Amino acid sequence: MKLLAFAASLRRESLNRQLINLAVELARQDGVEVDLADFRDFYMPLYDADLQSSEGFPEGARDLGRRIDAADGLIISSPEYNYSMPGTLKNAIDWVSRMKPMPLRGKHGFLLAASPSLVGGIRGLWALRVPLEGLGVTLQPDMFALAQAQQALDDSGRLKDPQMQERLSKMVKGYLEMGRKLSAA
């Protein structure tokens, strides 16, 4: 099984980059090959059907499409912006959704969120499930939301609370188990 993983944030000091690193480390320890991408690799203009007609897909979108296509599943750690998913991530999904064949169909996935607030970004993840599932991604029902992430992570980007680390570890394992079953021939 091969996975594509990224934090849906362009910011260099993003808490979601730290969280995706932890999830990827756990997946690799479990023997899974992970393509850990930088969301900046997928920089693309705002979706515009006219632009698509005149110039085709932008390079960042094609790169994202290719890397989704090469994977069995996705791990995404996404911030919550304004009680929903980030426009940047939705824009990337909108571009990819126009590709034929559409690379998201048939993939599986697991969602995480890190947030400086008490709520932990979970509302953004619920909004994000809709386009992903609508496009045919089977999502792990459990999601990992890290509230007050600045205090929860130490300087080296590790979770301070062993129980929280244990919870993340169990959830990643749960996803890998589901993913392996779904990706079996």
Added chain:
Amino acid sequence: MKLLAFAASLRRESLNRQLINLAVELARQDGVEVDLADFRDFYMPLYDADLQSSEGFPEGARDLGRRIDAADGLIISSPEYNYSMPGTLKNAIDWVSRMKPMPLRGKHGFLLAASPSLVGGIRGLWALRVPLEGLGVTLQPDMFALAQAQQALDDSGRLKDPQMQERLSKMVKGYLEMGRKLSAA
């Protein structure tokens, strides 16, 4: 009362541009001043907190913020992309939400959608309500969703069915009544 109106589509032949024109015409006939904007005026990069720190708000976002600020309310006609709102529109909301004072707070609004499909874009509007209401916009509960818009509109961009035109007219009037009350001193 002054309103800002736009179709949340960059495409020139957008069905939502035709629909917003109809709504704006009705509002102007009712004596309301409407700033009808082209979403291309608000072209802006993907939201990136680092970019905001280094360069401030992009010109398209500042223009959108200024024009929201100058209005009492908003009329937005938005396509549905992948069972949710377009990433482009959410990206614009994400930029504006970082401005201080935040121009959306205290505004009122009315949402429309045109769609080539049978469902009419209404799911996208329900998703769009969340960030707008979360940011303090009082939205008219009724929304106008035009299904199979290509067949519903004639070559000059008018609704073929007089009952549909009547329905749109009533909804716009309902919004203007709500808006005038909320904007009263």
Added chain:
Amino acid sequence: MKLLAFAASLRRESLNRQLINLAVELARQDGVEVDLADFRDFYMPLYDADLQSSEGFPEGARDLGRRIDAADGLIISSPEYNYSMPGTLKNAIDWVSRMKPMPLRGKHGFLLAASPSLVGGIRGLWALRVPLEGLGVTLQPDMFALAQAQQALDDSGRLKDPQMQERLSKMVKGYLEMGRKLSAA
């Protein structure tokens, strides 16, 4: 202006009953007449179109319909059950939605939630907005969610933290201002 207020919980020791009491007290101090109902008054069977055909509306639903009808707006404090609104409250809305004329149309409203958890019941309120707005209720965009309500309320059911009380007070005032404008002739 007259308001109907209730906590959407059948439980006697409900945290939402305590929270609705605080909101009602603030509204009354502001000179508003409030019909504070006990959700047990509205006890009704599960919605069943066959039952409606054979026996008409159950007494609890009729009482709810009458009291909504007699009010200009609604204040509801609702628990979150399973990341959404309680089935009990949705069942009451389903019954009322079949009445003609439908009493919710044209009303305004304000939503609160108390929760023992860290998240505060806000996801349940976002789910609750959908049927209410779909049925024509203009909802105050701001919502008051009280997380860890057991610790936040003292033995006499008052908020321990003066800042939290101030926040509730401001939100209630904001709603009353909106409601008065919308209810003006």
Added chain:
Amino acid sequence: MKLLAFAASLRRESLNRQLINLAVELARQDGVEVDLADFRDFYMPLYDADLQSSEGFPEGARDLGRRIDAADGLIISSPEYNYSMPGTLKNAIDWVSRMKPMPLRGKHGFLLAASPSLVGGIRGLWALRVPLEGLGVTLQPDMFALAQAQQALDDSGRLKDPQMQERLSKMVKGYLEMGRKLSAA
């Protein structure tokens, strides 16, 4: 693999009862054992924590819990009430969610909707996904929504349009494939 199937409607002439019959027939043809339940078997009072404390779980809820527990997955055909899931179904989920061990956790599922309207009940299903996934059910991303169901079904409850039947058949097969993989040891 064993499945529990039901239409989430108490009404005897429910369109969703006809639709669940079609889905169950397809699953049985594929060799799956299906417990086809009548939602009236699960009649229960409104959820009330005090009632649960004093009298325990009502018989209808216990029956639902036992039959979920005995199944690997669920097929539910649900009407849409007021742009969301029926209160009746949410009430059943709320009761079941309090059981220990909680029978929904680890199950998989597939959702359908029949509706007399043009929209097909799909908004209700999106709302229904939230509590089910939140409680640990892995849902097939594809959902089958039958719009204008009265015209789409003939007197014997079969789909008139062979393409629609083919689409339903493919979706059921897709779910059974997913379910078999997830239920494999």
